Amino acid sequence: MPKSISGFSKLSKEEKINWIAATHFANAEEVVQTIKKYWNTDASLQKLHDEFIENTITNFYLPLGVAPNFTINGKNYTIPFAVEESSVVAAASKAAKFWGNRGGFKATIINTEKIGQVHFIYNGDKEKLNTFFSQIKPKFFSETEGITKNMQKRGGGILDIILKDKTADLDNYYQLHATFETKDSMGANFINSCLEQFAKTLKDEAQTFDAFTEDEKNITVVMSILSNYVPNCVVRAEVSCNVSELAEKHIENPQEFAEKFVQAVRIAEIEPYRAVTHNKGIMNGIDAVVLATGNDFRAVEAGVHAYASKDGQYSSLSHAKIEDGIFTFWMEIPLALGTVGGLTSLHPMVKIALEMLGKPSAQELMQIVAVAGLAQNFAALRSLTTTGIQQGHMKMHLMNILNQFKATEDERKQVVKHFEKNTVTHSAVVDYLAEIRK
Numbered sequence: 188m189p190k191s192i193s194g195f196s197k198l199s200k201e202e203k204i205n206w207i208a209a210t211h212f213a214n215a216e217e218v219v220q221t222i223k224k225y226w227n228t229d230a231s232l233q234k235l236h237d238e239f240i241e242n243t244i245t246n247f248y249l250p251l252g253v254a255p256n257f258t259i260n261g262k263n264y265t266i267p268f269a270v271e272e273s274s275v276v277a278a279a280s281k282a283a284k285f286w287g288n289r290g291g292f293k294a295t296i297i298n299t300e301k302i303g304q305v306h307f308i309y310n311g312d313k314e315k316l317n318t319f320f321s322q323i324k325p326k327f328f329s330e331t332e333g334i335t336k337n338m339q340k341r342g343g344g345i346l347d348i349i350l351k352d353k354t355a356d357l358d359n360y361y362q363l364h365a366t367f368e369t370k371d372s373m374g375a376n377f378i379n380s381c382l383e384q385f386a387k388t389l390k391d392e393a394q395t396f397d398a399f400t401e402d403e404k405n406i407t408v409v410m411s412i413l414s415n416y417v418p419n420c421v422v423r424a425e426v427s428c429n430v431s432e433l434a435e436k437h438i439e440n441p442q443e444f445a446e447k448f449v450q451a452v453r454i455a456e457i458e459p460y461r462a463v464t465h466n467k468g469i470m471n472g473i474d475a476v477v478l479a480t481g482n483d484f485r486a487v488e489a490g491v492h493a494y495a496s497k498d499g500q501y502s503s504l505s506h507a508k509i510e511d512g513i514f515t516f517w518m519e520i521p522l523a524l525g526t527v528g529g530l531t532s533l534h535p536m537v538k539i540a541l542e543m544l545g546k547p548s549a550q551e552l553m554q555i556v557a558v559a560g561l562a563q564n565f566a567a568l569r570s571l572t573t574t575g576i577q578q579g580h581m582k583m584h585l586m587n588i589l590n591q592f593k594a595t596e597d598e599r600k601q602v603v604k605h606f607e608k609n610t611v612t613h614s615a616v617v618d619y620l621a622e623i624r625k
């Protein structure tokens with residue numbers, strides 16, 4: 188059987204699975220069974236998932252966990268997390284409880300502006316282009332009225348469009364740089380539709396602009412696309428308390444803990460190797476809630492990491508200080524999220540996740556997601572600067588190892604008991620399991 192195929196997309200789902208199984212596996216029958224085991228028994232639900240993407244053969248599960256007791260701006264939330272990494276939800280729950288007892292999390296929206304650009308090439312007189320742009324600028328608004336009408340009713344729309352001269356960086360390269368308010372939608376389709384219309388208006392109007400020479404009329408639009416870098420769509424999340432209030436199990440000396448914590452954050456601020464892992468810990472919380480609420484985690488990831496490098500070197504997204512006996516830990520993070528459109532009304536679990544959060548607006552969701560990130564970062568730094576993370580991680584990992592070896596209930600109990608007093612390592616668990624199975 189050849190490993191390449193033409194017309195694959197035209198095959199039925201069954202045929203696709205059979206082709207994959209026969210082409211790539213020695214145990215084809217078993218593979219087909221496993222793939223089908225993950226189909227939903229509810230045919231209409233399965234159809235819904237089949238149609239999200241192309242060439243769907245089955246579903247790929249991630250656990251949906253929840254962390255209750257998050258206090259954000261005085262309101263209580265149970266936050267849903269879609270994530271495969273053990274201890275992320277446990278860490279979130281712990282941080283929620285810790286800060287719930289110390290005034291909770293505070294979150295504020297700094298701004299909500301989105302960006303899109305039409306990238307074009309113009310080989311001609313710059314002054315003429317400036318005049319042309321000023322003259323046709325109202326047309327960018329009027330010719331997108333059909334697209335912007337509904338968004339305007341919801342209080343959003345196109346905020347501004349400017350012409351940017353980028354010729355110092357690339358020959359003859361200019362942009363229409365547009366800013367948008369997209370309210371409760373993430374806005375990707377809205378922005379891209381507006382941009383494609385701007386591009387059309389730009390090209391069409393150039394044809395009839397008398398001051399342009401024939402060459403100058405030939406504006407080449409290279410592409411029109413939103414930017415996932417949203418440095419003006421930023422939310423701030425924060426916790427603070429008296430240093431003395433930080434005392435808890437594993438934090439016997441709160442002053443020492445606070446100082447070490449601040450030091451750990453400083454290291455992430457100045458050392459990119461550490462900053463990447465530090466921020467990865469933040470994204471453990473962010474991505475999981477972004478995914479559970481049907482948002483685009485790739486867009487969020489790309490934008491967040493660009494923001495972490497905005498001052499020229501990749502750095503920590505979070506910051507901490509001790510001032511006048513008060514410990515403050517905070518983060519500002521760009522998040523372009525939506526609570527309407529996209530998957531939000533389509534995916535049944537997304538609907539439940541959003542309802543669990545009290546059907547938040549996009550701004551409220553930005554606050555919740557940022558808090559989930561800060562909570563995760565707090566939990567990671569707390570473990571790292573006190574007990575180390577392996578103790579907790581390996582306890583969770585123990586379950587994965589037990590599943591891998593298909594441990595019975597009885598074996599699980601014995602193993603868990605044994606490792607209450609012994610260090611968990613993969614080989615130690617395997618050895619102990621073998622011993623009790625003798």
Ligand code: MEV
Pocket residue numbers: 272464465466467468469471567568571576
């Ligand atoms: C692991 O997924 C995340 C951490 O490495 C984050 C950190 O080091 O801050 C624990």
